[in-house]
Amino acid sequence: MAARKKKRELSEKAQKRIRQRNLHVGITVIAAIVIIFSVIQFTLWRYVSKVDEEHICKNVFIGKTDVSGMTKEEAVKAVNNTLGDYRNKQLVLKVKDQGADVSIEEMGAEVENIDKLAKKAVGYGKNGSIWSRYQKIHNLDKKKYVIDESFKVDEAKLRELIQERAVPLEQKAVNASASYNGSGFDLTDEAEGYTVDVDKSVKKIKNFMNKKWNYEDAEVELKLDTEEPTIKKADLESLQDELGSYTTNAGWGDRVQNIRRATELINGTVVMPGEEFSVEQATLPYTEENGYVAGSAYENGQIVESIGGGLCQVSTTLYNAVLYAELEVTRRAPHSMSVSYVEPSRDAMIAEGISDFKFVNNYDTPILIEGYIDGNNQLGFYIYGKDTRAAGHSVEFESETLETTEYTKKYVEDTESAVGSQETEGAGMDGSTARLWKVTYENGEEVSREVINNSTYQTSDVTVKVGTKSDNAEATKLVEEAIATQDQEKINAAISKASALK
Structure with missing residues (x-):
């Protein structure tokens, strides 16, 4: 018994010594780890602390611009200068197979939130844990860090450019047309067209500049709407009768040129059922560029020379044809003084912005207006349609x-x-x-x-x-x-x- 007791006591002492030794080893290891970690932390701290808080780290870019070593203000200036170097790059506004060029400068392009981007560049490698900062800064030795930029444009300027350069490239719908050939009517087919949806096109260009533009020439397909013709060939197949006509003597002098020009602009017009026709709108503008010259006209009780003088004979002659066709007259005014080419109350005055001659097609089918001056200087208007009287x-x-x-x-x-x-x-x-x-x-x-x-x-x-x-x-x-x-x-x-x- 005594021997077993003594042996047990010796075993307990040995175990105690082992535990003490293990404790010492553990403490030593922990101390070593702490020391090593502290050394590493200190080393990393010394590494990252060398970075200037006010200047951007090396190998940092905002888009195409290398902003290494710059302050925030310098970075903003550098990015703007880079954009300035590319201000003549062209964006082609595509309208089907045609295109209109606009420059980046014309659109008023700018880097969006440039101050925020510069602030982000300055802060790169200077926030977060020491380890994450070290990794970011250390990685810059191998690979550049690029902060993506986006661009904004001046919407008002862009809208104006689209209206000025792209809208003229539209293909307007072509209405079917008709002409009387002496025994019947020659008809032409209609054709669809397309127009630029300015609002949607502006949005699409802004999205492209914001997400895809990379300082190079580029093109954007504008948003287009299909334009349907308002007059179809099938609509005109009902033309068969003369509904009303009237002629007057075109007279003499330069006013005949104005009568001829206005008649040309009205000739061939198709007025759909329920549609209102305006002589003024059909013959504007009254300018030399539109083929008009100075001709005699009434003004304040005097006979004066006026660009487009003589147009009232066109509206008057058409007025009488409309009366015989029994169309619905919606606006008509007499001249200030009587005229020589029709009896009183058979005239219809035209004065831009003041007086107009208008009528509505009150038939259930389209009508065709034809007008011309013949070899005997007679001005005539003829209205065709389907006579239901x-x-x-x-x-x-x-x-x-x-x-x-x-x-x-x-x-x-x-x-x-x-x-x-x-x-x-x-x-x-x-x-x-x-x-x-x-x-x-x-x-x-x-x-x-x-x-x-x-x-x-x-x-x-x-x-x-x-x-x-x-x-x-x-x-x-x-x-x-x-x-x-x-x-x-x-x-x-x-x-x-x-x-x-x-």
């Missing part, structure tokens, strides 16, 4: 003058002009009030009569300015006394006597 139905129009006011002629002194000289102002036209009757016949018998318009025409009085300026007081007095009588014969006689006294 009863057989034997016809209409006529009668002008009735209700009251006439004769123009006056007045002689006045012109003290600044030589005695006996005469200058006439005013057209010398009577004023009147009139109305137009629509008379309807069925099988040759009158069945109704109604007033369709009332018109008032101003007088255009004449003023004759007679010169009274002379070094001879007697000559001046003779003419002045004659002017006071307002008698033309006495005035002419006084002028003859005054001329002899000079």
